Amino acid sequence: MSRLVVVSNRVATPTESKGSAGGLAVGVFGALKDTGGVWFGWSGEIVGEGTANAGPEIVQDGAVTFATVGLSRRDYDQYYRGFSNAMLWPVFHYRNDLARYDRQEYAGYRRVNAWLAQQLLPLLKPDDVIWVHDYHLIPFAEALRLAGVKNRIGFFLHIPFPAPQVLLNVPPHDELVKSLCCYDVVGFQTESDLVAFGDYIVRQAHGTVSRDGRTVDAYGRSLRAGVYRIGVFPDDIAAQAKRFETRKDVRELKASLKDRKLIMSVDRLDYSKGIAERFRAFERLLETAPELQGAVSLVQVAPPTRADVQSYQHIRQNLEYEAGRINGRFSGLDWTPIRYLNRRYDRWVLMSLFRASQVGFVTPLRDGMNLVAKEYVAAQDPDDPGVLVLSRFAGAAAELDAALIVNPHDILDMSEALQRALTMPLEERQDRHRKMLAALRRNDLGVWRDTFLVDLRAVRPGMP
């Protein structure tokens, strides 16, 4: 079989790929390990000031070649911190109010994509299949095509694709979608992302889209589009969640709860995750059900990310303020309502905390998929499962419709769902859990990867 080359903004280390990493890393590493292949991208290091020019650093681990490059300070500022995370991320999550456009940053975004493509070129073989991931790398295939690469190239967008009216807020929207059309296969997380993409193609780009949305003709190219829902490996998660139950930190947390009920939330610290609204819903619960004061705790794990982007500094300050305010209002001498933890945890520890909790509270304002929701379901004990309270704006809500689905803007709706979750009879919890677990099994991480790669391998190569 043709070799797989995976390209993503960040490349996990060999150790991360086998152990603590989630989602993309576990999924693609599995495929690379089986057939051998290359994983190419940024190492996470910032090297020098102008444009980085050292070639990729190669680490061979079994059949997998990890090829990473450093970015210069300027490249990082313009490509990563600037256009990717201060423009594309907010707009694609419907937060135009937080978006900031700078022409030089956009030029940097395209320049770094072209430079990364040049770095990959010497590693490519003629029949390699190239799979590019996420919004940082939309122009990557176009750059490879300009350099004469005729291989099959696919793209998967991990975040939502916004409705055309929203995408128009990105000044170079037309160039970006045109670049997207240089791929052979473009994959999305949900049906509504695919529909939004098709709408743009028809209304803005004056292209055509087949009735099922899967065949797209635009900008003089023909490509396939599709929905490939990213998943998890539920049985691995269940086994590890159970195994780690006896670990010291998990036992300590359980002991410190003293039979109080536990609501668990885990997110990167990001404004798209709806954490402030969630805190207010928990506050409302304590107001409307005073018997729960002292009887339930919310543990919110939220390690800071993108801390050098201004809107992330604001959300962090706001959450510290909200957690402090609510804790000041309700805490007792031996009870803190919200435990707000700004750090990363070992993945398997998180899974056993999920298993130890009564409610998984996952309420993003927008989310491509949200793997935490899937991990929460997978980690439960089927005999005594916790209840998932899930935002309708997470991609995962389309599959996990047996969760308690809430609107994250409706504080009362969320607090009522929490109350319902905390008092749900065992039989109903088991029934909902069974349905959700079946959905996870039907569409696990292997299915996501394999269906995408089958579609990519099926296209005719050599259409620059």
Ligand code: ADQ
């Ligand atoms: P994210 O926005 O990062 O991913 P999510 O899908 O929930 O969101 O994945 C986060 C991962 O990080 C999970 O596996 C979670 O367990 C882990 N994690 C979170 N906090 C952690 C902590 N404190 N310590 C250790 N691990 C932690 C993007 C998109 C999503 C999409 C994924 C995958 O925004 O919508 O589901 O990519 O496609």
